[in-house]
Amino acid sequence: MGAEFDLNLIRTFVLLYETRSVTAAADVLGVTQPTVSYGLGKLRRRLGDELFARGPGGLVPSSEAERLYPPLRTAIEQLDVTIGAATQFDPSGPISFSIGLTDLGEVNSLPLVHTELAARAPAATLQVHAFDIDTAEDQLTRGRVDAIVASPVLDSVRLNRVPLFTEGYAGMVSADHPRLRGATATDAELRGERHIVVEGTTGHPAPREALRAHGLEGHIAVRVTRFATLPYVVQDTELVAIVPNRIARAMAGTHRVRTFALPWPIEPAEIAAYTRRPPGRSAAQAWFLDVIRAALQDLP
Template identity: 50%
Template sequence: MKDFDLNLARVFVLLYETGSVTAAADTLHVTQPTVSYSLGKLRRHFGDELFRRTGRGLAPTADARRLYEPLRRALAEIDGAARQAEDFDPGSMSGRFTLALTDLGEATLLPRLLAAARTRAPGVSFTIRPLDVDEAEGQLRRGDLDAFVATPVLFPQQIVRIPLFRERYVGMVAADHPRVRGDSVTLTDLAAEQHATVFGPSGHITPRAVLASHGLLDQVALEVTRLSILPYVLEQTDLIAIVPEYVGEVFTASHQVRLVRLPFETEPIEVALYARHESSRSPAQRWLVRFMSEVLGEQVSSAQLPPWSSGRQPTGRREPA
């Protein structure tokens, strides 16, 4: 290994995580021929093809899969020892980041993120894309996204999951609902009412799963693709919907809806930030992940319902190594 260039390890890790010569070159701020030349040196050094071209990009060979984790860990340790936290100064430098959020994320999390950024990083701007959980991982690896926020638990090897906060579910109805009067509903109440729910690419599947577990899917009168449409529907109808509590609190501030306690405990959802491994991020992306973890991971209060034992709890978040 005395003739092995550390930069080759970084090229290898980026090629593995992005599956793209173009994305690796963009991250390293070099030309594509430079990355291709480095790949050639890697192949000669290890005596293996390492990556094969497919219709979806570069696919690693068995030897490449064996090499990836030790090389990634080594780079992370070296970067941790050598990197200066001031590589990206948000107070004086500009940067544009592309994030993927659900419609709920845009309505509830994005305002908090922007408010903090306007104060702490006035030169930073954002482009927001709709989250498609089936495509987001590939978009992140290719460099089309800098980060995304999602509730589904994804553990691909090439990216990291950073928990932000946990959320419980509540019911939401029109403020003047003709039958649901108190601050809670019974299972009999839910069975007697018709429901609105969401089915789509955002990955918010728990409300439908809860209804299915109690034999209430036949009571679904409306399916929409976005949770953000529900308050508009509910304030004009007698339907009921199951929503994350913090999202519901945001909706009650702008719509004629209110929240009610459900008659059963639901598994809390965990909202998480997804990003590349730290060793594969640019200095600006490292700042972005720290910033988003801090701002979006803050405890949020619950003001609409009386407290109960399973309320929202912080996750004690930390970024995986």
């Protein structure tokens, strides 16, 4: 591109590619939309390519933009990491963070994250957004949320993924269930019961898959949309649920339910934190990611 190529133009190109929006790129850069549009014009003239065309979902990169993005993003990311090491975020003043969570995350992870955040930045506020797998990448890259904590894998070169902890599963029934009373349940016992499962794309498909794998899909009596619904239904019925271990323990402490060990293994789910990669990620967002890691990483 030549030594005279403006570093800010490279940064503008990377953000336009990642956000697919002049407005979102301008917000991240802290400049006006005309400034970004002017930069895009300079890029087009210097490179002799349109780079982006307008599409129904935002900017659509050209084949040349697709070719240029990986090496330019890597270069900018390395530069920002180097500069960021010398940049300190001051958490003492008022600042607001936003986090995307599933319903399980709001019950289980949110209290831990808030406690850690309050200890480090007493004046900070936190906005929680419902996790939606279809919009998660867009929410992060456009800066609508600072971080997302969830089990579904968001496979995107535009996002940074940090594994936090793994989560196994347990069975859950009402405290006075007439048949399932032991610390474990056998395969035969579960075949004699009706089950309740959570449908949807917010994560933890393993319980549904386990029932299907063991020929119990026909035993599903109720399908709900949120794990938080389960204890309210289970405590007043004879239905059986399979839930993540940590949330099962929490539900047993607040509802008339009890847990038991399952007769077959279920692959644990890996919970991870997602942020956008540099150059979009700010020093404040990098600091917030550290808060999340301190609160949740390697939980038992």
